[in-house]
Amino acid sequence: MAAIELDGVTKRYGDVVAVRDLSLDVAEGEVFGFLGPNGAGKSTTINMLLDFVRPTEGEVRLLGYDASEESVAIRERLGVLPEGFSVYDRLTGRQHIEFAIESKDADADPDAILDRVGLAGDGDRKAGGYSKGMAQRLVLGMALVGDPDLLILDEPSTGLDPNGAKQMREIVRAEADRGATVFFSSHILGQVESVCDRVGILRDGELVAEDSIAGLREATSADTVLQITAEDVPDEALDRVAGIEGVSEVSREGETLRVSCESGVKTSVLSELESAGAEVRDFETEETSLEDLFMAYTAEPGEVEA
Amino acid sequence: MTWQAIARKDFRDAVRSRWLWALSAIFVGLFAGAAYFVGSNLPADPQQPITTDAFLQTLGQLVITLLIPLVAIVVSYSAIVGERESGSLKLLLSLPHSRGDTLLGKAVGRSAVVALPILLGLVLAFGVLGVYGVGLKVLNFVAFTALTMLLGVVFVSISVGVSAAASTNRRAMLGTVGLYFVFTLFWGQVRRVLLFVNDQLSLELASVDLMQYGLFIKFLNPVRAYQTLAASLYTDTQLQARLYQAGRLQRGFAQEEIGEVPFYLSDPFVAVQFLLWLAVPIAVGYWVFEQADL
Numbered sequence: 001m002a003a004i005e006l007d008g009v010t011k012r013y014g015d016v017v018a019v020r021d022l023s024l025d026v027a028e029g030e031v032f033g034f035l036g037p038n039g040a041g042k043s044t045t046i047n048m049l050l051d052f053v054r055p056t057e058g059e060v061r062l063l064g065y066d067a068s069e070e071s072v073a074i075r076e077r078l079g080v081l082p083e084g085f086s087v088y089d090r091l092t093g094r095q096h097i098e099f100a101i102e103s104k105d106a107d108a109d110p111d112a113i114l115d116r117v118g119l120a121g122d123g124d125r126k127a128g129g130y131s132k133g134m135a136q137r138l139v140l141g142m143a144l145v146g147d148p149d150l151l152i153l154d155e156p157s158t159g160l161d162p163n164g165a166k167q168m169r170e171i172v173r174a175e176a177d178r179g180a181t182v183f184f185s186s187h188i189l190g191q192v193e194s195v196c197d198r199v200g201i202l203r204d205g206e207l208v209a210e211d212s213i214a215g216l217r218e219a220t221s222a223d224t225v226l227q228i229t230a231e232d233v234p235d236e237a238l239d240r241v242a243g244i245e246g247v248s249e250v251s252r253e254g255e256t257l258r259v260s261c262e263s264g265v266k267t268s269v270l271s272e273l274e275s276a277g278a279e280v281r282d283f284e285t286e287e288t289s290l291e292d293l294f295m296a297y298t299a300e301p302g303e304v305e306a
Numbered sequence: 307m308t309w310q311a312i313a314r315k316d317f318r319d320a321v322r323s324r325w326l327w328a329l330s331a332i333f334v335g336l337f338a339g340a341a342y343f344v345g346s347n348l349p350a351d352p353q354q355p356i357t358t359d360a361f362l363q364t365l366g367q368l369v370i371t372l373l374i375p376l377v378a379i380v381v382s383y384s385a386i387v388g389e390r391e392s393g394s395l396k397l398l399l400s401l402p403h404s405r406g407d408t409l410l411g412k413a414v415g416r417s418a419v420v421a422l423p424i425l426l427g428l429v430l431a432f433g434v435l436g437v438y439g440v441g442l443k444v445l446n447f448v449a450f451t452a453l454t455m456l457l458g459v460v461f462v463s464i465s466v467g468v469s470a471a472a473s474t475n476r477r478a479m480l481g482t483v484g485l486y487f488v489f490t491l492f493w494g495q496v497r498r499v500l501l502f503v504n505d506q507l508s509l510e511l512a513s514v515d516l517m518q519y520g521l522f523i524k525f526l527n528p529v530r531a532y533q534t535l536a537a538s539l540y541t542d543t544q545l546q547a548r549l550y551q552a553g554r555l556q557r558g559f560a561q562e563e564i565g566e567v568p569f570y571l572s573d574p575f576v577a578v579q580f581l582l583w584l585a586v587p588i589a590v591g592y593w594v595f596e597q598a599d600l
Contacts (some may be wrong), residue, residue, distance in 0.1 A: 054597075071404070073402075075399075079512065090322045142401075165582035
């Protein structure tokens with residue numbers, strides 16, 4: 001059974017289509033990164049998972065339940081870090097956790113949870129005085145109460161410093177190891193790659209890609225670019241390099257050669273050049289960055305080159 | 307059913323925000339103060355013994371009916387829409403609470419915030435009256451206390467219903483304050499609809515019928531229903547209680563013409579109308595809230 005199933009989901013606000021015909025399955029135990037630039041429809045989609053908004057068309061199911069009709073049954077097994085929340089100013093951090101424990105009828109130790117999210121010394125302070133990052137940690141703590149089967153985290157790293165973001169990733173990984181499914185959104189790809197089994201990329205309310213990070217790289221033919229500084233390169237050497245299997249493009253500018261190729265053939269390229277009489281003085285490789293990859297999916301066609 | 311958890315949290319929140327203490331101070335000051343005033347001005351002449359009913363009569367009309375609905379509105383108009391605007395509703399609804407439980411929990415929590423200070427104030431007032439030797443009619447006083455707490459709860463229910471249906475705090479405030487003025491000041495205009503209909507459709511209702519239907523409309527207003535139910539505690543007949551505000555002339559006419567009140571002006575019927583105000587606003591608010599995109 002899939003932990004999350006979206007089937008032909010569309011959400012319109014008047015004339016504006018926030019999400020268009022979205023179909024997506026997230027398997028149980030999977031860590032799924034939901035990516036896209038701001039305004040792509042990520043939060044609308046997550047709000048439909050949480051039954052904060054109802055789809056105009058299509059079906060949403062979580063843990064086998066209908067997202068709207070059986071929302072309470074879902075939320076008994078769900079942990080949520082929503083976007084755009086605010087905490088209860090007058091309640092302390094610990095009281096927030098206790099409210100979650102009471103609501104979920106769970107058996108958990110508030111202090112252990114506060115400790116886990118890095119708020120060990122702050123449980124008795126009123127949450128109204130928390131920074132954005134602390135509030136984020138607190139609500140993550142509420143989400144972890146009762147060991148939920150599914151965690152939905154909307155932009156979890158918002159307001160966190162690099163160390164906090166790292167802790168967040170460690171918690172996501174630990175929850176996944178426990179067997180929980182984790183679905184989280186981000187507009188920053190770098191936060192996602194190390195923890196996600198699979199990602200989906202949303203653009204203008206439509207899913208434009210759904211794959212593992214490695215799969216995405218392959219699909220965008222994102223090669224390694226070798227930048228070689230060499231002297232005395234005969235023209236025929238260029239032809240021979242271009243003939244190597246796995247090399248897609250060779251160009252020359254003065255003493256600099258740029259060779260796009262699969263990363264496995266880098267050494268063949270270099271040895272081919274040398275055997276043709278060129279003197280290689282220096283070389284660098286540029287991996288296609290994840291950001292390039294992300295841009296390739298989310299930028300408008302034609303904009304990519306610019 | 308998880309509304310208890312929400313009610314408890316909401317009530318604790320009110321305790322922390324000192325609402326409960328402020329209201330307790332207001333109602334204790336008001337009720338105990340009025341009791342002191344009544345008690346310390348007892349006529350020396352023991353021929354006409356004064357009982358606590360006199361206290362109910364003075365307090366039960368203007369002061370309570372203007373103050374308690376207002377207090378209930380101020381305490382609860384933003385109960386739900388306030389959380390919706392700030393975003394804390396997202397925390398609440400991320401936990402396993404249905405929207406219905408949220409609404410019910412909020413209504414119960416805020417009701418306690420309004421009703422407990424009323425109870426405290428009236429209990430202390432009863433004590434003060436006893437100290438001054440005012441004749442204690444315990445049952446009447448208990449019934450009056452219950453009715454008055456209910457009046458508070460009715461207006462909490464109206465406000466929470468509006469709060470659930472409104473999309474912004476501002477609308478909830480305008481809606482509840484508008485209803486407050488309709489119920490406390492302009493209800494007479496609503497009654498005029500009857501005369502208008504009678505006129506336009508040439509129904510030519512007898513004036514005694516017009517009067518009875520007019521009273522029926524009057525007691526659709528929870529404030530007026532409260533007043534007449536309170537009046538029935540110290541009047542002899544149901545008709546007298548229904549005519550608690552009428553002038554001498556009107557009273558005489560009515561007593562001659564009506565005699566026994568029709569069922570729709572009887573105590574139980576008016577009580578049911580009053581109690582409907584507990585349920586109907588919450589139900590309407592729920593109906594809108596349930597369908598809303600948050």
